[in-house]
Amino acid sequence: xxxxxxxxxxxxxxxxxxxxxxxxxxxxxxxxxxxxxxxxxxxxxxxxxxxxxxxxxxxxxxxxxxxxxxxxxxxxxxxxxxxxxxxxxxxxxxxxxxxxxxxxxxxxxxxxxxxxxxxxxxxxxxxxxxxxxxxxxxxxxxxxxxxxxxxxxxxxxxxxxxxxxxxxxxxxxxxxxxxxxxxxxxxxxxxxxxxxxxxxxxxxxxxxxxxxxxxxxxxxxxxxxxxxxxxxxxxxxxxxxxxxxxxxxxxxxxxxxxxxxxxxxxxxxxxxxxxxxxxxxxxxxxxxxxxxxxxxxxxxxxxxxxxxxxxxxxxxxxxxxxxxxxxxxxxxxxxxxxxxxxxxxxxxxxxxxxxxxxxxxxxxxxxxxxxxxxxxxxxxxxxxxxxxxxxxxxxxxxxxxxxxxxxxxxxxxxxxxxxxxxxxxxxxxxxxxxx
Amino acid sequence: xxxxxxxxxxxxxxxxxxxxxxxxxxxxxxxxxxxxxxxxxxxxxxxxxxxxxxxxxxxxxxxxxxxxxxxxxxxxxxxxxxxxxxxxxxxxxxxxxxxxxxxxxxxxxxxxxxxxxxxxxxxxxxxxxxxxxxxxxxxxxxxxxxxxxxxxxxxxxxxxxxxxxxxxxxxxxxxxxxxxxxxxxxxxxxxxxxxxxxxxxxxxxxxxxxxxxxxxxxxxxxxxxxxxxxxxxxxxxxxxxxxxxxxxxxxxxxxxxxxxxxxxxxxxxxxxxxxxxxxxxxxxxxxxxxxxxxxxxxxxxxxxxxxxxxxxxxxxxxxxxxxxxxxxxxxxxxxxxxxxxxxxxxxxxxxxxxxxxxxxxxxxxxxxxxxxxxxxxxxxxxxxxxxxxxxxxxxxxxxxxxxxxxxxxxxxxxxxxxxxxxxxxxxxxxxxxxxxxxxxxxxxxxxxxxxxxxxxxxxxxxxxxxxxxxxxxxxxxxxxxxxx
Numbered sequence: 001x002x003x004x005x006x007x008x009x010x011x012x013x014x015x016x017x018x019x020x021x022x023x024x025x026x027x028x029x030x031x032x033x034x035x036x037x038x039x040x041x042x043x044x045x046x047x048x049x050x051x052x053x054x055x056x057x058x059x060x061x062x063x064x065x066x067x068x069x070x071x072x073x074x075x076x077x078x079x080x081x082x083x084x085x086x087x088x089x090x091x092x093x094x095x096x097x098x099x100x101x102x103x104x105x106x107x108x109x110x111x112x113x114x115x116x117x118x119x120x121x122x123x124x125x126x127x128x129x130x131x132x133x134x135x136x137x138x139x140x141x142x143x144x145x146x147x148x149x150x151x152x153x154x155x156x157x158x159x160x161x162x163x164x165x166x167x168x169x170x171x172x173x174x175x176x177x178x179x180x181x182x183x184x185x186x187x188x189x190x191x192x193x194x195x196x197x198x199x200x201x202x203x204x205x206x207x208x209x210x211x212x213x214x215x216x217x218x219x220x221x222x223x224x225x226x227x228x229x230x231x232x233x234x235x236x237x238x239x240x241x242x243x244x245x246x247x248x249x250x251x252x253x254x255x256x257x258x259x260x261x262x263x264x265x266x267x268x269x270x271x272x273x274x275x276x277x278x279x280x281x282x283x284x285x286x287x288x289x290x291x292x293x294x295x296x297x298x299x300x301x302x303x304x305x306x307x308x309x310x311x312x313x314x315x316x317x318x319x320x321x322x323x324x325x326x327x328x329x330x331x332x333x334x335x336x337x338x339x340x341x342x343x344x345x346x347x348x349x350x351x352x353x354x355x356x357x358x359x360x361x362x363x364x365x366x367x368x369x370x371x372x373x374x375x376x377x378x379x380x381x382x383x384x385x386x387x388x389x390x391x392x393x394x395x396x397x398x399x400x401x402x403x404x405x406x407x408x409x410x411x412x413x414x415x416x417x418x419x420x421x422x423x424x425x426x427x428x429x430x431x432x433x434x435x
Numbered sequence: 436x437x438x439x440x441x442x443x444x445x446x447x448x449x450x451x452x453x454x455x456x457x458x459x460x461x462x463x464x465x466x467x468x469x470x471x472x473x474x475x476x477x478x479x480x481x482x483x484x485x486x487x488x489x490x491x492x493x494x495x496x497x498x499x500x501x502x503x504x505x506x507x508x509x510x511x512x513x514x515x516x517x518x519x520x521x522x523x524x525x526x527x528x529x530x531x532x533x534x535x536x537x538x539x540x541x542x543x544x545x546x547x548x549x550x551x552x553x554x555x556x557x558x559x560x561x562x563x564x565x566x567x568x569x570x571x572x573x574x575x576x577x578x579x580x581x582x583x584x585x586x587x588x589x590x591x592x593x594x595x596x597x598x599x600x601x602x603x604x605x606x607x608x609x610x611x612x613x614x615x616x617x618x619x620x621x622x623x624x625x626x627x628x629x630x631x632x633x634x635x636x637x638x639x640x641x642x643x644x645x646x647x648x649x650x651x652x653x654x655x656x657x658x659x660x661x662x663x664x665x666x667x668x669x670x671x672x673x674x675x676x677x678x679x680x681x682x683x684x685x686x687x688x689x690x691x692x693x694x695x696x697x698x699x700x701x702x703x704x705x706x707x708x709x710x711x712x713x714x715x716x717x718x719x720x721x722x723x724x725x726x727x728x729x730x731x732x733x734x735x736x737x738x739x740x741x742x743x744x745x746x747x748x749x750x751x752x753x754x755x756x757x758x759x760x761x762x763x764x765x766x767x768x769x770x771x772x773x774x775x776x777x778x779x780x781x782x783x784x785x786x787x788x789x790x791x792x793x794x795x796x797x798x799x800x801x802x803x804x805x806x807x808x809x810x811x812x813x814x815x816x817x818x819x820x821x822x823x824x825x826x827x828x829x830x831x832x833x834x835x836x837x838x839x840x841x842x843x844x845x846x847x848x849x850x851x852x853x854x855x856x857x858x859x860x861x862x863x864x865x866x867x868x869x870x871x872x873x874x875x876x877x878x879x880x881x882x883x884x885x886x887x888x889x890x891x892x893x894x895x896x897x898x899x900x901x902x903x904x905x906x907x908x909x910x911x912x913x914x915x916x917x918x919x
Contacts, residue, residue, distance in 0.1 A: 001867060005794045010787045013794055014689055016658040016811045021694045027560050032778030035522050041775065042768065046531025048546030051539045058536045061759060068456040070487055076524070078505030079498035084514055085715035087848075089905075090898040091502035091838055095714035098497060101445055104915040108481050114914045118716070120572035123759035131615075151759040158733075158755035162586055162595075162617035205473055236474035249759075259547045260537030260760025261572070262717035274912065280715065285908035288893065288901040291441070297908040303575070303611035304848055308620045313611035316573035316705065320713025330445050331455035331490050334482035339458055350463035368472040389540065397538055420462045 055422055056394040057351075059372050059413025060201065061122060061149050061227045062260065063252045065340075066416055068331050071254045075324045085280075085316070089295040090287075095319065096294035099282035102326045109229060110246040111237025112268040116279040117296075118318040119265030122227050122249025126152040126195060127159040128267065128278045128312060129223040129247040133193030135276045135311065136221060140165050141190040143183070143220075147172045147200040149227055150402040156195075170194070176204035176365025176374065178211060187218040193245075197225040198238065202399075203348075203372030203411065204365050205235060212242020221245060228252055229266075231370040233341030245269045254328030255321055264321035275301060278312030340416060344371040347423065348414040354427040355412070360434055364409050372413045374399065374406070378434065381410045387433040393426055442496045446916045449483040455490045481918050500899045501714070502843050508869050510796075512815045512846035512858025513606065513654055515684045515706035517789075520776065523709065523769035532768060537760040541745055548744030551761065552737045554771045555721075561782070562680075562700055563693025564723035568732045570762040574681060577701025577720025578612035578648075580733060583754045584699060584724060585646045585675045586616055587731040591752065596645035596674075602631055604655060604850040609648045609679060618645060625852050629655045629808035631665060640672050650679040651686075651695070654850040654858070656793065656812035658685070666696035675699060675728075683707040684862065685790060685814035688783030698725045704763075708770035719766035733757050788863035789814045792870055796859055799874045803881045807853050814862075818845075820855035828884040828891050830855040835902060836883065838895040840876040 007013060014022065033041065056064065074080075079094060086092030086099075099117045106115035119125045126149075130142045142160070144153055146169045153169070160167055168186050173179040178196050187194075194215045198206035208224060215222040224238040226248035238246045250264040251257075269277055275298070283297035303310040332340060348371040356363050360378040377384050381398050388395040396410030403409075414423065485493070502509070509516035527533065535544050555567040571577035582599070589595045599613040602623045610620040621639055626632040630653065640647070647669045652658045659665060666676045675698040684707045686692075692700045704710050705718035712718070724732065734753045735746035746761075777785060790813045797806070797816040805821035820830040834844030834857070846858040861870060883890050895901065 001791060001795045005791075005798045007794075010791055013787075013790050013811070013813070016660050016813070017686075017690050018660060018663065021663065021690050023688065023690055023694075026779035026783060027688055029557055029560060029774065029777075029779040029782065031775045032781050033775045035776075038522055038772050038775055039526060042526035042529055042532065042550075042772065045546035045550050046529050048549065049531055049535050049544050051535045051543040052531065054543065056536060056539070058538055060538060062537050064536065066458075070455060070490055072528075074491065074494040074498075077495070077498045079501040079503050080494075081524070081711045081713055082504040082519055083501050083714045084509065084511055084516055084712045087511075088502070088834070088838065088844060089903045090835065090895050090900055091500075091843070092714070093500035093899050094497035095501055097442070097444070097500075098494075098714075100914075100916070104444075104446065105482070107915045108479060120576060121759050123756070124572070124576075149759070151756060154756040155758065158583065158757055159615075161755075162583065163615075164617070209474065232476075233479065234473075234475060236476045240476075241474060256533045257536050258533050259535045259544065259764040261758070261763040262765060263759070274914075281912075281914055283908040284913035285904045287903050291900055293900040293903045295903050295905050295908045297905065297914075298912060300909075302607075304607040306611075307607045308610035308614035310607070310611045310614075313575045313579055313608050313615050314573075315575045315608050316712075316716040316718040318572075318717050319715030320711075321717060323714065327490065327494060330483050330485060330493075331487065332458075333449075333454045333484045334479045335452070335484065336454045336456060336458060337479060337482065343458070343461055345469060346461055346465055347463055349466050349469040368469070394536075394539065394543075416459065423463070 054392045054394050055425065057396050057412045057414065057426065058394050060397045060411055061249060062257055063228060064257055064415055064417055065252050067254050070331055071324055071327045074327050080320065080323055086296060089293065093293060096282050098323050098326050100284065100294050102322045103282060105326065105329050106266050106268050109232040109237065110268040111239030112246055113271040114274055115266060115268035116277055116281050118322040119267055119279055119314065120318060121263040121265045122225060123152040123155040125247035125265035125267055126225045127156045129245045130156055130193055130195055131159065132245060132276050132278060133221045133223055134165060136273055137192035139190045139192040141168065142192055143168050143170055143186050143194045145170045145178045145196040147176065147202055148195060148197040148225060149201045152225060175367035176202040177206050177367045183214060187220065191218055191220045193221045193223050195223045195225060197227060199228055199231055199370045199372065202365055202374045203369040204367035205370060208238055208241035208243060228370060230341055230344060233337035234345060250325050253325035255324055262318055262321050264318045264325055276311055279314050279317055343416045347418055348373060351414045351423045354423060355430060358427065358431045358434060371415060372411055374409050374411055376409050380407050384433060388429065391429045393429055395426065442493065444916050445483045445485060445493055446481060448489060449485055451484055453484040453486050455485060455487040507841060508865055508873050509843040510845050510859045510861050510873065512860040513681050514846065515860060515862055517709055517862035518864035519709050519711040520773060523772040526772050527765040527768040533765055545744055548737055550771060551767060552739055552744055554767050557774050558702060558721055558723055561687055562723040563691030564700060565726040566729040566732060567721050567723045569721045569767055570733045570758050571720040571722055572758055572763055573716060573718035574701060574703045574720045575608040575612055576757065577722050578608055578679065579615055580757050581677055581699040581701050581722045582613055582616040584728045584731045585677065587754050588728055589645055596643050598644045600639055600644055600647045602649065604653050604852050605648065605650055606654060606679065606681065606849060613648060628810045629657050630659050633661055633664060636665060637668050640668050640674060642672050644672065644674050646675040646677045648677045648679060650682060652682050652813045655808055655817050656815035657808065657810045658813055662695045681706060682814060685786060687786050689786050699728060704766055704770040709773040710766045710769040717763050717766055719763040785863050792861040792863060792865055795870055796861055796874060800877055803878055804857065815858060815860035817850065817853050818857040819853050823881065823884040824855065826884045826888045828888045830857050832891040832894060833857065833880055836880050836891045836894040837876060839897050842873055842876055
């Protein structure tokens with residue numbers, strides 16, 4: 001090979017790199033490790049994670065749902081794991097058809113016309129949604145409900161800070177919902193969008209119909225973030241209630257908790273906003289023989305064509321996560337998703353009843369919930385949390401750091417993986433802890 | 436690939452009552468008053484209903500329509516489509532690691548935090564920079580984060596500045612990321628060697644310029660040999676040098692961006708460090724920075740004290756969060772496994788063989804395909820269709836014909852400075868036999884271009900579908916299935 005190139009050694013191929021910056025020695029790195037050593041290394045670190053010994057009621061944007069075996073099995077095929085972005089559609093029809101099916105499922109769930117191929121996660125999805133609304137409306141003020149996931153709001157601040165956009169937070173009411181009075185007074189003629197979340201960070205389902213009406217009456221869009229999309233198996237599609245953009249986090253659909261990533265952002269919107277939608281989109285077309293096929297399309301919105309004028313800088317997205325979600329949703333299907341949503345709703349209701357039967361424990365917000373709810377305790381949650389942890393229970397997420405006045409509260413999440421026994425055990429231990 | 440069976444959309448094979456999984460019955464008393472105040476949907480109209488057998492066949496058939504690295508050579512330039520070792524998948528799927536909730540108390544996730552911190556340290560050593568954030572989700576996200584760090588620094592020093600300089604050879608995400616960070620992009624023209632002209636740079640580099648974004652080696656595969664002088668010019672005016680690390684597979688273990696006086700760099704774990712592309716993601720785009728930019732890194736940062744790992748959110752100068760939680764954790768695990776398998780000598784060898792393979796292809800094809808720039812190249816080389824154009828054959832036709840040979844085509848969409856580009860990056864994981872198969876196919880296609888150009892213009896011929904009508908797809912968008 002060297003002879004064909006016409007050099008004496010591999011070093012000669014690096015002659016374009018000035019001598020002064022070429023490394024003289026090997027880097028200070030561990031390894032090389034053999035394959036069994038690598039497995040052992042990671043297994044050992046896994047043993048240092050004590051999380052698995054605990055009975056967990058944590059949610060808040062990351063949900064522990066059952067994953068059918070077929071999801072892992074099919075998604076681990078090398079033909080899905082190891083291709084690039086489908087830039088050569090003739091040899092990427094598998095990936096492209098999966099994206100097309102994913103887009104369809106997201107449209108069906110959200111009740112909107114079109115969806116993209118994925119975004120990084122729910123938080124960047126929320127940020128992309130408000131940026132998109134600003135492009136659509138060409139106005140610089142955006143309203144974000146304070147009961148939107150704190151991390152989503154933080155990402156919105158990071159993204160909007162450099163763009164001269166004004167972000168106004170809307171308070172929540174005693175129901176745990178967006179405070180309508182506060183909202184009405186926050187709208188003005190410069191407002192492009194209201195972003196809310198439903199079910200929101202307190203687990204409370206918002207009155208989207210009213211929020212949509214308010215937003216539209218002020219010439220603003222309603223963008224809805226959904227961090228627990230399983231709720232859409234039961235709840236009316238946001239698009240049918242007035243949402244113009246629905247974005248969110250689809251980790252619930254067949255992705256493990258994964259210590260926070262990779263997860264799956266999604267976004268859907270009304271047809272008329274298609275040119276402002278960020279990210280890749282697959283579309284249907286025909287081949288030279290008139291047969292149906294799929295391609296990436298409307299790419300004039302994207303960075304590789306439009307460069308600095310693109311709707312977003314996103315390039316690589318979460319395609320393989322979207323594949324998993326597609327397999328998951330199609331496996332559960334129409335009846336399965338509805339049933340699973342029902343089971344989540346009922347189990348949460350059971351847990352809520354059980355836990356609030358304990359003296360001193362009360363439901364903080366009156367608004368209707370899906371599979372998460374906020375409890376208020378007689379004293380600071382941090383102390384109760386610690387006592388529960390001593391009994392190997394993770395009883396919920398603290399809210400005090402993010403919400404002043406909720407120091408005594410915790411967000412409790414229940415999914416189909418919590419058997420009645422597990423819920424009862426939590427109630428028993430909590431009762432003892434509070435004695 | 437089986438191209439006989441036409442696989443319908445799942446929605447078209449759905450029939451009422453089927454499901455692919457049996458779910459447990461409700462084990463708590465059912466209550467109907469929980470629906471009070473909720474807007475309930477009447478149905479999931481159009482949602483598929485299929486059996487597990489049908490699901491399995493559907494996705495198995497769909498998978499067989501894909502070309503992938505596990506199947507063959509994938510020389511997409513700037514994409515670094517190397518083979519993905521399978522042990523990496525195995526460790527990332529360990530339930531002890533992947534089953535942890537991101538908001539679990541730190542003391543219950545020490546193993547995961549240790550793995551992330553270890554990866555950060557290795558990336559500091561490889562890049563020669565001082566600190567790393569693993570939070571960005573992909574390359575473009577890393578670019579955006581890096582530019583935000585630069586802006587935060589300038590802002591804290593009184594003036595965020597207005598412009599970012601970007602060479603015309605850059606990947607499209609560079610100008611897009613700079614724009615989303617609130618900057619105006621100024622393009623720097625490449626010189627006759629395909630690299631940055633120092634005179635041009637010196638003229639454009641004012642105190643209103645926040646940074647230069649440079650890809651090194653650039654998208655031609657050419658190393659910016661003047662990188663140290665480039666950095667001096669930028670630094671003399673108080674600007675930062677941002678390096679796009681997409682092409683780090685040409686440098687790792689041989690030289691370090693930090694030693695070139697680069698200030699900020701993003702890495703693509705899904706390129707250089709072998710994590711699979713998954714048909715377009717997930718990637719992971721860590722950002723490495725020099726000490727002066729460390730205070731601005733996204734929160735939380737992982738800190739180590741007495742063997743205990745801790746997430747620090749109290750960083751007043753931080754740009755904030757760019758993503759929920761800590762980044763693409765499972766992707767990080769795969770990259771770490773890869774680095775542990777390579778070791779220091781293996782990392783250097785990775786780079787050397789990647790560069791050797793690329794030069795082997797370049798020298799084997801240089802008389803057959805036009806090379807616009809004759810500067811030496813590292814891990815990739817960029818030909819054009821100039822010779823074949825005489826016969827009415829474009830880079831697109833050449834690429835489509837490669838599909839008939841069972842090979843994946845090179846990158847065509849950039850660099851914009853080479854018209855009709857064929858950007859080839861073989862990576863180190865290809866054997867000489869694989870390279871020769873590609874070289875022979877490229878030579879055969881050149882002969883076909885001369886003798887039977889129509890064969891190329893109508894290619895591909897033996898794929899699952901023939902050439903697709905992309906104009907129709909854009910003009911008359913059908914973006915979802917709908918019930919007839």
